[in-house]
Amino acid sequence: DGGITQSPKYLFRKEGQNVTLSCEQNLNHDAMYWYRQDPGQGLRLIYYSQIVNDFQKGDIAEGYSVSREKKESFPLTVTSAQKNPTAFYLCASSSRDRLREQYFGPGTRLTVT
């Protein structure tokens, strides 16, 4: 089965700790994205990558970091500098020439207390 996996589904952390969210795809897509979803605010783009070893900041990159060492993987680290990290995080991928057709993972709900 082709698709995107995100793990874990639920994650709990104490304030001040960094946490890394996993995203893996086997769709052979070049482009990958990280979004954050809060109630009433839709999806906001954190980071995106169009090719291995390259990524760009989205609209709300502060307090987050990413890496893209492999085509299949695009992990997101939520650092202690992120002021309000509790949210639902979604990873997506697409082919480079059809970015409008993004395939989403099931999401990770992060709670920081």
Place this chain on the structure above:
Amino acid sequence: QKEVEQDPGPLSVPEGAIVSLNCTYSNSAFQYFMWYRQYSRKGPELLMYTYSSGNKEDGRFTAQVDKSSKYISLFIRDSQPSDSATYLCAIETSGSRLTFGEGTQLTVNP
């Protein structure tokens, strides 16, 4: 001004009703317009997209773009309880990214 705006609702309709979901956008240069559906606690899935202006139909779903008004719509005919979800409009705002609306939460009551 936001690039894409969408009324978050919530919207509640009886089964069988025609549903109209809408978004407005700011830049007349945008060309690709998408509708995603998101069930509770799941990732969004692409329903359909349109290029430029006009209508596109897929079963009970019709997407419409009015470029003169910068207005996009999704119509659902004969709505079913299984259509209950959040519907997100999205626009390709550059060659490398989408911008999403806030999402409209729809409930179809049996």
